Amino acid sequence: DIQVTQSPSSLSASVGDRVTITCQASQDIRHHLNWYQQKMGEAPKILIYDASILETGVPSRFSGSGSGSDFTFTITSLQPEDIATYYCQQFDNLPLTFGQGTKVEI
Amino acid sequence: QVQLVQSGAEVKKPGSSVKVSCKVSGVAFSTSYITWVRQAPGQGLEWMGRIVPVVGRPSYAQKFQGRVTITADKSTGTAYLEIHSLRSEDTALYYCARQYNNILDYWGRGTRVTVSS
Numbered sequence: 001d002i003q004v005t006q007s008p009s010s011l012s013a014s015v016g017d018r019v020t021i022t023c024q025a026s027q028d029i030r031h032h033l034n035w036y037q038q039k040m041g042e043a044p045k046i047l048i049y050d051a052s053i054l055e056t057g058v059p060s061r062f063s064g065s066g067s068g069s070d071f072t073f074t075i076t077s078l079q080p081e082d083i084a085t086y087y088c089q090q091f092d093n094l095p096l097t098f099g100q101g102t103k104v105e106i
Numbered sequence: 107q108v109q110l111v112q113s114g115a116e117v118k119k120p121g122s123s124v125k126v127s128c129k130v131s132g133v134a135f136s137t138s139y140i141t142w143v144r145q146a147p148g149q150g151l152e153w154m155g156r157i158v159p160v161v162g163r164p165s166y167a168q169k170f171q172g173r174v175t176i177t178a179d180k181s182t183g184t185a186y187l188e189i190h191s192l193r194s195e196d197t198a199l200y201y202c203a204r205q206y207n208n209i210l211d212y213w214g215r216g217t218r219v220t221v222s223s
Binding site: 001032034036038043044045046049050055087089091094095096097098099100101 | 141150151152153155165167168201203207208209210211213214215216
């Protein structure tokens with residue numbers, strides 16, 4: 001199975017801050033990585049797919065980059081509504097695997 | 107609009123089985139991947155398996171192979187997840203999700219399964 005290591009596990013930032021989360025895959029997964037946001041009590045929601053493509057309707061302050069085994073997710077200006085846990089997920093090979101999650105707090 | 111409506115919460119005894127349903131509407135059910143993901147209390151997301159109803163042959167994470175059965179009823183647009191030989195570690199929220207072009211784009215609200223003696 002492809003392991004996806006996400007860091008940090010949690011972070012605290014202020015409104016307007018730049019927030020960065022990283023994911024490292026255990027092997028080359030090309031650009032086959034998605035990012036999801038999960039707010040408390042809700043199902044996950046797709047934000048970024050194929051490592052860097054913003055899902056329709058998602059604010060442009062969210063972005064993703066990377067390929068191969070190293071990926072980055074960025075919120076350029078943290079907003080109160082961004083409080084959530086963020087997960088990366090690889091789809092290069094079955095089983096689909098998720099990172100451990102990053103809880104973002106203000 | 108797209109909806110994935112899951113069955114209600116279950117409380118089960120260790121060693122028993124549970125079957126969770128996921129009724130899909132608003133998308134082409136037969137040609138969609140219907141995926142099951144679970145989330146233990148306070149934990150992350152874990153992919154269990156998926157099925158394409160038109161093919162009918164599911165794929166499972168090795169961890170669940172032999173203890174989990176994923177099926178789909180094309181006539182009702184409903185997918186099912188059955189877990190056998192339940193143990194306390196199976197206590198979790200079970201989500202169904204539609205996978206399209208490698209994206210889990212639509213999700214159910216989750217079904218809570220509690221395993222307790």
